[in-house]
Amino acid sequence: MGALTTLAVLMVQGGVRDLLYDTHPSGSASAYLSFATTILGGGLLAGCLALIMVRLR
Numbered sequence: 001m002g003a004l005t006t007l008a009v010l011m012v013q014g015g016v017r018d019l020l021y022d023t024h025p026s027g028s029a030s031a032y033l034s035f036a037t038t039i040l041g042g043g044l045l046a047g048c049l050a051l052i053m054v055r056l057r
Helices: 002-021 028-056
Strands: none
Touching (some): 002 028
16 A cells, blocks of 8 residues: 555656656657656545545544
8 A cells, every 4th residue: 555655646746747847758659658647646646545544534
């Protein structure tokens, strides 16, 4: 669980850094891959937080 949460945070952080500093990859396929990893990281983070909240309740 901790490893997935860490992976999700790193994926989201990398995508947000790309958006803030405008360091988008030059190729269109790599730009879609970067966007997809950000979306996947957000989904993983939300899922991990939901599981943690259920266990705390």
